[in-house]
Amino acid sequence: MPQYVNIANVISDRIQKGFYRSGEKLPSMREICTSFNVSLGTAQNAYHFLEENGWVIPIERTGYFVRQSQLVKKHLPNVQPVVQEPIDIKNWHSILELAASSPSDGVLQLGRGMPDIDSPSLKPLLKALSQTGKNTDKRALYYDDISGMKKLREQIARMLIDSGCDIAAAELIITSGCQEALSIAIRTVCEPGDIVAIESPAFHGAMQILQASGVRVLEVPTDPITGISIESLEMILEQWPVKLIQVTPNCNNPLGFIMPEERKKELLNLAKKYNVMILEDDIYGDLSYRYPRPLTIKSMDMDGRVLLCGSFSKTIAPGLRIGWIAPARFFDRVLYMKYTGTGSTTSAAQIAVAGFIEDGHYLPHLRKMRTIYHRNLQQTVEWIGEAFPTGIRMSQPQGGYILWIEFPKNFNADAFNKHLLKRKIQIASGSIFSSSERYNHCIRINFGHKLALLKKGIQIMGELLKSESFYGS
Amino acid sequence: MPQYVNIANVISDRIQKGFYRSGEKLPSMREICTSFNVSLGTAQNAYHFLEENGWVIPIERTGYFVRQSQLVKKHLPNVQPVVQEPIDIKNWHSILELAASSPSDGVLQLGRGMPDIDSPSLKPLLKALSQTGKNTDKRALYYDDISGMKKLREQIARMLIDSGCDIAAAELIITSGCQEALSIAIRTVCEPGDIVAIESPAFHGAMQILQASGVRVLEVPTDPITGISIESLEMILEQWPVKLIQVTPNCNNPLGFIMPEERKKELLNLAKKYNVMILEDDIYGDLSYRYPRPLTIKSMDMDGRVLLCGSFSKTIAPGLRIGWIAPARFFDRVLYMKYTGTGSTTSAAQIAVAGFIEDGHYLPHLRKMRTIYHRNLQQTVEWIGEAFPTGIRMSQPQGGYILWIEFPKNFNADAFNKHLLKRKIQIASGSIFSSSERYNHCIRINFGHKLALLKKGIQIMGELLKSESFYGS
Ligand SMILES: Cc1ncc(COP(=O)(O)O)c(C=O)c1O
Ligand SMILES: Cc1ncc(COP(=O)(O)O)c(C=O)c1O
Numbered sequence: 014m015p016q017y018v019n020i021a022n023v024i025s026d027r028i029q030k031g032f033y034r035s036g037e038k039l040p041s042m043r044e045i046c047t048s049f050n051v052s053l054g055t056a057q058n059a060y061h062f063l064e065e066n067g068w069v070i071p072i073e074r075t076g077y078f079v080r081q082s083q084l085v086k087k088h089l090p091n092v093q094p095v096v097q098e099p100i101d102i103k104n105w106h107s108i109l110e111l112a113a114s115s116p117s118d119g120v121l122q123l124g125r126g127m128p129d130i131d132s133p134s135l136k137p138l139l140k141a142l143s144q145t146g147k148n149t150d151k152r153a154l155y156y157d158d159i160s161g162m163k164k165l166r167e168q169i170a171r172m173l174i175d176s177g178c179d180i181a182a183a184e185l186i187i188t189s190g191c192q193e194a195l196s197i198a199i200r201t202v203c204e205p206g207d208i209v210a211i212e213s214p215a216f217h218g219a220m221q222i223l224q225a226s227g228v229r230v231l232e233v234p235t236d237p238i239t240g241i242s243i244e245s246l247e248m249i250l251e252q253w254p255v256k257l258i259q260v261t262p263n264c265n266n267p268l269g270f271i272m273p274e275e276r277k278k279e280l281l282n283l284a285k286k287y288n289v290m291i292l293e294d295d296i297y298g299d300l301s302y303r304y305p306r307p308l309t310i311k312s313m314d315m316d317g318r319v320l321l322c323g324s325f326s327k328t329i330a331p332g333l334r335i336g337w338i339a340p341a342r343f344f345d346r347v348l349y350m351k352y353t354g355t356g357s358t359t360s361a362a363q364i365a366v367a368g369f370i371e372d373g374h375y376l377p378h379l380r381k382m383r384t385i386y387h388r389n390l391q392q393t394v395e396w397i398g399e400a401f402p403t404g405i406r407m408s409q410p411q412g413g414y415i416l417w418i419e420f421p422k423n424f425n426a427d428a429f430n431k432h433l434l435k436r437k438i439q440i441a442s443g444s445i446f447s448s449s450e451r452y453n454h455c456i457r458i459n460f461g462h463k464l465a466l467l468k469k470g471i472q473i474m475g476e477l478l479k480s481e482s483f484y485g486s
Numbered sequence: 487m488p489q490y491v492n493i494a495n496v497i498s499d500r501i502q503k504g505f506y507r508s509g510e511k512l513p514s515m516r517e518i519c520t521s522f523n524v525s526l527g528t529a530q531n532a533y534h535f536l537e538e539n540g541w542v543i544p545i546e547r548t549g550y551f552v553r554q555s556q557l558v559k560k561h562l563p564n565v566q567p568v569v570q571e572p573i574d575i576k577n578w579h580s581i582l583e584l585a586a587s588s589p590s591d592g593v594l595q596l597g598r599g600m601p602d603i604d605s606p607s608l609k610p611l612l613k614a615l616s617q618t619g620k621n622t623d624k625r626a627l628y629y630d631d632i633s634g635m636k637k638l639r640e641q642i643a644r645m646l647i648d649s650g651c652d653i654a655a656a657e658l659i660i661t662s663g664c665q666e667a668l669s670i671a672i673r674t675v676c677e678p679g680d681i682v683a684i685e686s687p688a689f690h691g692a693m694q695i696l697q698a699s700g701v702r703v704l705e706v707p708t709d710p711i712t713g714i715s716i717e718s719l720e721m722i723l724e725q726w727p728v729k730l731i732q733v734t735p736n737c738n739n740p741l742g743f744i745m746p747e748e749r750k751k752e753l754l755n756l757a758k759k760y761n762v763m764i765l766e767d768d769i770y771g772d773l774s775y776r777y778p779r780p781l782t783i784k785s786m787d788m789d790g791r792v793l794l795c796g797s798f799s800k801t802i803a804p805g806l807r808i809g810w811i812a813p814a815r816f817f818d819r820v821l822y823m824k825y826t827g828t829g830s831t832t833s834a835a836q837i838a839v840a841g842f843i844e845d846g847h848y849l850p851h852l853r854k855m856r857t858i859y860h861r862n863l864q865q866t867v868e869w870i871g872e873a874f875p876t877g878i879r880m881s882q883p884q885g886g887y888i889l890w891i892e893f894p895k896n897f898n899a900d901a902f903n904k905h906l907l908k909r910k911i912q913i914a915s916g917s918i919f920s921s922s923e924r925y926n927h928c929i930r931i932n933f934g935h936k937l938a939l940l941k942k943g944i945q946i947m948g949e950l951l952k953s954e955s956f957y958g959s
Contacts, residue, residue, distance in 0.1 A: 105822060108825075109632070109821075109825070125629070127628070127629060130624055130627045130628070131624075135627075139619040139620070139624075139626075140619060141619070142615075142618055142619030142626060142834060143616045143617075143618070143619030143620055144616075144619070145615055145616070145619075145834075146611075146612040146613060146614070146615030146616030146617070146618075146619075146838075147612070147616055151603055151604075151612070151803075152805070153612075153615060153803075153805050153806075154603045154608075154803035154804070154805045154806070155600070155603070155803075155804065155805045156598070156600060156799075156804040156805060157805065159582070188828075189662050189807075189828040189829070189831075189832070190828060190829050192825075192826075192827070192828055192829035193827060193828040193829075196826055196827050196828070205678070218825075218826075218829070221822075221825065221826050222826045224826075225822065225823060225826035225827075226826075326629075330626075330627035330628075331627070331628065331629040331830075332625070332626050332627045332628045332629060332630065332830075332832070332833035332834070333626075333627070333832065333833075333834070334662075334828070334829070334830070334831065334832040334833075348582075349578060349694075349698060350698060352581075352582070352665075352691075352694065353665075353669055353691075353694050353695045353697075353698035353699075354665070354666060354669050354698075354827060354828075355661075355662040355663060355665055355666040355669070355807070355827075355828060356662070356663050356665035356666075356691070356807070357804075357805075357807070358662075358807065359662070359805070359806065359807040359832040359834075359835050360805035360806075360807075361615060361618075361805070361806070361832075361834050361835060361838075362832055362834060362835075365619075365834075
């Protein structure tokens with residue numbers, strides 16, 4: 014890693030830990046040179062890097078400052094208390110509505126986890142897709158191996174090194190999106206009636222998979238900065254025969270945190286102690302604003318208890334439906350579930366993605382998108398601060414393009430969503446992120462859209478919040 | 487339907503019923519003109535149509551004759567007796583081997599259900615696939631509706647009219663191949679421990695899905711001409727609480743029969759009487775050699791008990807992974823299983839297939855492939871007759887490209903398969919089509935390949951059968 018990135022990481026780390034506070038002036042170039050013993054050029058590069066990634070802003074003739082409205086601890090969403098009993102999952106119909114509205118009907122989709130697909134850095138992917146129809150070997154028409162295209166698995170194995178994982182291509186299975194990976198993993202590890210511990214709030218799709226698999230869930234209090242509460246989890250593991258812990262520790266959906274490394278280790282140790290498996294969803298991990306990207310829990314796993322899954326739905330495009338799973342000790346059974354669930358995975362999209370990565374387009378694309386999303390975040394937070402009423406709390410995403418907003422307890426997010434739909438804006442109501450009615454006053458929005466659209470969306474939301482009351486008694 | 491097709495159908499029907507026998511001279515043109523009261527041109531067209539579809543051959547200056555080696559009743563495979571108890575399914579490893587050998591390693595794949603994808607009639611499909619990378623609306627990159635692309639569902643709904651079905655686009659769900667359709671349907675209708683009645687022999691993939699879903703199966707004796715035995719099935723339904731009957735009544739895999747219409751009706755009535763659901767797999771239905779194509783059981787279903795599924799894996803190309811299901815009264819639950827299983831289906835392949843059908847390329851392609859497969863069948867049967875030892879029995883496929891060959895009882899198909907692999911030929915051993923070791927003396931081959939390859943493959947098989955003994959004691 015270049016020296017300037019190291020320095021930038023030290024500084025962003027300090028910002029994150031509150032050592033340098035929001036709006037505070039940062040050390041001068043000269044100070045950086047002295048304290049890190051580097052040249053002026055390196056110090057400049059470090060600050061440019063921090064600026065590009067949205068951590069700092071330059072003020073002419075004065076120096077660099079920590080960006081405002083980042084990391085304001087006191088405005089973080091509240092952590093919900095632990096639930097006493099495993100529960101069933103509902104909300105299927107709201108989720109269906111969320112998934113049913115297609116992009117063509119003029120609705121600004123702030124509710125779905127759709128990435129920005131208009132970046133020119135995706136052009137080579139579209140070209141690769143075109144090529145699949147021209148391949149003289151017609152690979153796009155053949156059944157692929159059940160475990161997926163070897164070339165693609167090799168590229169994913171290479172990519173996974175960045176998250177600390179040493180996984181061979183032969184240990185990976187390509188799936189129809191991360192959804193299939195999660196679904197297979199859960200049905201492999203659990204039987205109907207088993208108990209699964211999940212973060213709260215949790216990605217609604219995963220919750221629905223858990224329900225469809227007939228398992229019960231225990232929602233574990235989750236901190237918006239440090240992730241799932243190890244303490245609550247231990248209490249739960251003592252009381253209940255939990256089979257599996259399902260987490261999204263990197264750039265969590267919906268809370269946006271990256272679980273600190275020590276916490277990841279603690280979680281793994283806890284899983285070992287109680288002999289529980291971990292299903293780690295890393296779908297947003299490559300979109301971390303910090304470089305290098307955070308480690309996965311899988312990278313620390315020595316006894317094959319962590320099943321890691323991911324996909325290109327957030328980093329490239331969801332319509333491809335290309336995901337993967339590293340099923341560790343469950344490989345054979347997961348492969349069997351893959352075969353009986355869908356057979357092999359669509360060939361054309363696999364060929365296109367493998368080509369895109371192999372030709373060196375994936376990393377520059379990621380770099381670009383990370384920067385865009387981080388800048389969008391700053392803007393979004395600023396605009397929301399201006400347009401929304403006071404008293405709201407917000408997550409502090411460390412990657413990706415998902416923001417969680419908490420209103421006062423008596424706010425009705427479902428009603429807000431319904432009203433917004435009339436104005437052609439769709440959000441995700443917090444109600445679908447839990448089964449225990451804990452987030453009915455929260456919303457989740459996608460800030461991966463074009464800034465102009467975002468601005469308009471936030472303004473309309475702000476106006477509606479002022480003109481109508483969504484607060485109950 | 488044109489008059490000449492009607493006449494051709496009457497004649498092929500008579501051939502099939504044994505009224506005109508193999509090698510027999512058929513009525514002259516003049517006789518046709520008189521008995522059907524049509525012009526000479528129409529009579530000629532009828533014979534050309536029959537010739538093109540492989541029913542008859544012309545002999546110069548003499549007339550038309552029924553093609554040899556078709557419909558020799560006495561050489562049909564034997565029907566196996568009924569099994570007394572529901573059983574578990576095994577054979578996962580042989581199936582994995584079957585699915586693992588990819589087309590690139592120089593093995594002639596007579597074992598897999600791969601269609602011929604080299605026909606020029608598929609060129610528009612490849613072009614449509616190329617277009618998906620060029621679409622300015624980037625639809626290939628978006629999440630699609632969970633139920634699938636509307637345009638594609640509309641085309642499938644239109645297609646289904648040919649099989650007698652009046653199903654709206656809104657009643658269809660697109661899936662990742664027929665495999666996902668079967669898998670979802672079984673998990674929707676059945677719970678672990680339930681009993682499912684299936685044909686014997688049955689498609690190994692469906693059997694594996696049944697196992698993965700934790701259900702038990704009852705293998706029902708199945709006639710190579712008329713399909714699943716209604717009589718045995720009734721005995722079974724009287725004794726066992728069967729939840730679901732899973733059948734492939736049109737161009738059955740592996741036996742190739744098309745169940746006669748009256749039998750389909752009887753099956754449906756039986757299902758009604760015992761209040762059992764039917765899962766009908768129509769994946770090969772469009773490849774029937776007879777035109778118009780046969781009706782589905784679904785087309786006779788008035789109370790939504792038949793779940794119909796299919797895909798383009800056999801008619802266009804399996805690498806697309808585009809299938810569908812008409813879940814009847816189970817629509818909501820099936821949609822839910824689709825969402826939790828894989829989310830939406832890959833967009834690029836859906837767009838390409840919808841375009842291919844919409845632009846009128848599908849029906850001509852089908853016509854072409856049906857003709858090729860029917861001719862291949864005649865050739866294959868002739869070559870096998872020459873190259874293989876006497877005493878074998880063969881199915882009489884009415885569509886598709888799958889042939890079932892039965893050797894004497896003490897033949898070891900697995901050993902034969904292993905030896906063949908050394909000579910770079912792969913077949914499907916009968917052992918994977920049942921869980922009760924009933925077809926260890928049978929093989930299934932795919933005659934959809936180029937004739938030159940087929941001929942070579944059959945010759946090598948014949949030589950091996952002569953030089954080595956695969957007969958046990
Ligand atoms: C955390 C998380 N996991 C899994 C998925 C499903 O991903 P895919 O579209 O690859 O199936 C999503 C998508 O919304 C997600 O946010
Ligand atoms: C009878 C039958 N059903 C279903 C399938 C699976 O089809 P797909 O490739 O569309 O998943 C096959 C393929 O071999 C088959 O022969």
